[in-house]
Amino acid sequence: MAVSLGHLHLPSTMSSQPQLRRVAGNGFWVASRISCSSSNGRVPEPAEEKRRAELSARIASGAFTVNRTGFLSQLRSGLSKLGFPAEVLDILFNWVDDGGDHLKIPEARGSLSALRNEAFFVPLHELYLTYGGIFRLTFGPKNFLIVSDPAIAKHILKENSKGYSKGVLAEILDFVMGKGLIPADGEVWRVRRRAIVPALHQKYVAAMINLFGQATDRLSQKLDAAASNGEDVEMESLFSRLTLDVIGKAVFNYDFDSLTYDTGIVEAVYTVLREAEDRSVSPIPFWEIPIWKDISPKQKKVNEALKLVNDALDNLISICKRMVDEEDLQFHEEYMNEQDPSILHFLLASGDDVSSKQLRDDLMTMLIAGHETSAAVLTWTFYLLSKEPAAMSKLQQEVDLVLGDRFPTIEDMKRLKYTTRVINESLRLYPQPPVLIRRSLENDTLGKYPIKRGEDIFISVWNLHRSPHLWDDAEKFKPERWPLDGPNPNETNQNFRYLPFGGGPRKCVGDVFATFETIVAVAMLVQRFNFEMALGAPEVKMTTGATIHTTEGLKMSVTRRIKPPIFPTLEPVLRVDPSGSSSHQGKALPPKGEVSSTHP
Numbered sequence: 098m099a100v101s102l103g104h105l106h107l108p109s110t111m112s113s114q115p116q117l118r119r120v121a122g123n124g125f126w127v128a129s130r131i132s133c134s135s136s137n138g139r140v141p142e143p144a145e146e147k148r149r150a151e152l153s154a155r156i157a158s159g160a161f162t163v164n165r166t167g168f169l170s171q172l173r174s175g176l177s178k179l180g181f182p183a184e185v186l187d188i189l190f191n192w193v194d195d196g197g198d199h200l201k202i203p204e205a206r207g208s209l210s211a212l213r214n215e216a217f218f219v220p221l222h223e224l225y226l227t228y229g230g231i232f233r234l235t236f237g238p239k240n241f242l243i244v245s246d247p248a249i250a251k252h253i254l255k256e257n258s259k260g261y262s263k264g265v266l267a268e269i270l271d272f273v274m275g276k277g278l279i280p281a282d283g284e285v286w287r288v289r290r291r292a293i294v295p296a297l298h299q300k301y302v303a304a305m306i307n308l309f310g311q312a313t314d315r316l317s318q319k320l321d322a323a324a325s326n327g328e329d330v331e332m333e334s335l336f337s338r339l340t341l342d343v344i345g346k347a348v349f350n351y352d353f354d355s356l357t358y359d360t361g362i363v364e365a366v367y368t369v370l371r372e373a374e375d376r377s378v379s380p381i382p383f384w385e386i387p388i389w390k391d392i393s394p395k396q397k398k399v400n401e402a403l404k405l406v407n408d409a410l411d412n413l414i415s416i417c418k419r420m421v422d423e424e425d426l427q428f429h430e431e432y433m434n435e436q437d438p439s440i441l442h443f444l445l446a447s448g449d450d451v452s453s454k455q456l457r458d459d460l461m462t463m464l465i466a467g468h469e470t471s472a473a474v475l476t477w478t479f480y481l482l483s484k485e486p487a488a489m490s491k492l493q494q495e496v497d498l499v500l501g502d503r504f505p506t507i508e509d510m511k512r513l514k515y516t517t518r519v520i521n522e523s524l525r526l527y528p529q530p531p532v533l534i535r536r537s538l539e540n541d542t543l544g545k546y547p548i549k550r551g552e553d554i555f556i557s558v559w560n561l562h563r564s565p566h567l568w569d570d571a572e573k574f575k576p577e578r579w580p581l582d583g584p585n586p587n588e589t590n591q592n593f594r595y596l597p598f599g600g601g602p603r604k605c606v607g608d609v610f611a612t613f614e615t616i617v618a619v620a621m622l623v624q625r626f627n628f629e630m631a632l633g634a635p636e637v638k639m640t641t642g643a644t645i646h647t648t649e650g651l652k653m654s655v656t657r658r659i660k661p662p663i664f665p666t667l668e669p670v671l672r673v674d675p676s677g678s679s680s681h682q683g684k685a686l687p688p689k690g691e692v693s694s695t696h697p
């Protein structure tokens with residue numbers, strides 16, 4: 098029986114797991130009921146539902162379940178054959194299990210064919226509903242522990258974070274990030290984290306609000322042209338360009354201007370990004386095979402692109418070094434160069450004692466970490482909003498009331514409360530990335546199970562965020578689940594059932610940056626346009642790399658908004674402090690349809 102707790106906090110490992118029972122006589126573990134989840138916060142299509150039902154049936158039939166061997170299992174099987182009732186054996190063997198140190202993690206054997214054509218975290222959700230908050234998934238010689246339990250996630254990410262490394266992730270990303278902050282472990286990570294975190298200080302993030310506004314304004318110009326011509330737009334690729342332009346300026350003061358031009362460097366960045374994503378989901382590391390590496394045209398292209406990007410970064414580092422040398426520098430905690438407020442400038446001005454290679458690795462890491470993640474959040478937010486017109490109109494009411502026709506300012510970030518909740522909820526349904534990867538550096542105990550050093554672990558944020566045991570209406574897009582006047586939801590106040598930016602010492606360094614970036618983009622776009630799924634647009638399906646992508650893009654039709662007059666007595670939750678609004682320094686938007694000349 099899948100346990101529906103229907104409340105928010107889940108204190109113990111045991112209670113988060115559906116009850117498992119062994120089928121008498123065969124020693125298999127099965128769940129008594131498998132609930133089939135809809136995905137995307139929407140009602141699944143019939144074909145998808147049928148495929149899911151088949152997968153659920155295969156899981157329930159034990160097609161993925163590993164036969165337990167060993168003395169206890171054989172004893173149980175023998176007793177069962179002698180006619181002992183299953184219920185009695187359950188009680189007896191669960192009791193024996195609880196006391197012993199032989200306890201085995203439930204185990205499922207994955208078949209690659211079952212996972213084909215599917216974002217891999219979706220079948221993991223089905224397996225979670227059957228096998229519980231921790232299980233071992235075996236693929237041929239490889240196996241992984243899949244963790245979907247808040248208490249175990251907290252243990253790995255926070256309480257015993259020193260006992261875990263980035264493992265397989267560091268191996269996959271080595272070619273592009275080297276020892277950058279995401280893959281780095283141990284002393285390198287500690288030193289780099291200490292150097293980088295101060296660069297994202299309050300004054301810097303506040304300065305970024307203008308940058309977010311200017312970049313979104315450029316996107317608006319594109320949408321405006323599409324609206325005039327009655328053309329549909331593919332929003333996923335536009336969001337990817339928007340966030341690339343933002344992160345280039347924010348991290349190393351480079352204007353990709355990818356919303357306007359398709360330059361060689363933009364193409365090179367995408368080649369490298371796609372390769373990183375392909376490698377993260379490839380079952381066989383082709384790129385490590387010596388001859389393949391040299392003859393594969395794809396690998397050749399990747400190496401050329403990587404060289405182009407690395408050379409560009411090296412060049413930006415030397416330009417910035419020259420700027421810093423010529424500056425009359427007075428470095429302090431909230432230091433920021435007005436002409437170049439980038440993270441790179443801060444790091445060099447701080448006298449950060451670091452090799453150029455390490456600095457490049459860190460810049461590349463932030464470029465990748467801060468680009469696709471924010472783009473994916475925007476893509477799925479607009480997808481969800483297109484399915485919930487009521488949420489969209491509530492959002493537009495708030496934006497009209499708080500911003501009117503202005504650009505957003507830093508003060509608006511706390512006033513755009515419903516906008517923030519929409520993003521919180523989008524991040525719950527579509528966490529980016531959907532799994533966190535770790536490797537145990539020493540023997541440990543996860544929940545009630547002992548594990549050995551060297552275990553590869555996937556913490557499924559997708560499962561945590563969509564667990565029917567942890568959330569009411571887990572699959573539903575409900576920004577209202579987060580009270581407007583409550584705290585911003587995070588891993589701490591949600592006791593690790595909600596991990597949009599990870600948790601513990603390796604939590605995202607760009608969480609506030611990214612939250613503001615997405616608030617500004619969402620607010621400015623819905624302020625100016627209405628969005629709907631385009632007529633005849635392909636069904637929006639998921640595929641995965643490091644983040645969740647659509648398979649065929651997010652095709653939308655965009656129309657300019659004709660705004661109703663603003664009545665200040667809308668719903669009380671949307672009312673803003675009138676004294677605050679008069680002090681806004683925000684810039685007025687150009688009249689609808691006109692193009693602003695503001696460029697970074």
Ligand code: HEM
Nearest residue numbers: 278279466467470471529533597598599603605606607611
């Ligand atoms: C909505 C956008 C973003 C999301 C959803 C997101 C999510 C995450 C998550 C879940 C982690 C933890 C990974 C783990 O524990 O394995 C992480 C780490 C990280 N993120 Fe973000 N991120 C976003 C934006 C950004 C931005 C804009 C930057 C840079 C300015 C950034 C830089 C980093 C870095 C450097 C780490 C590694 C931290 C460490 O290991 O010490 N992220 N991010």
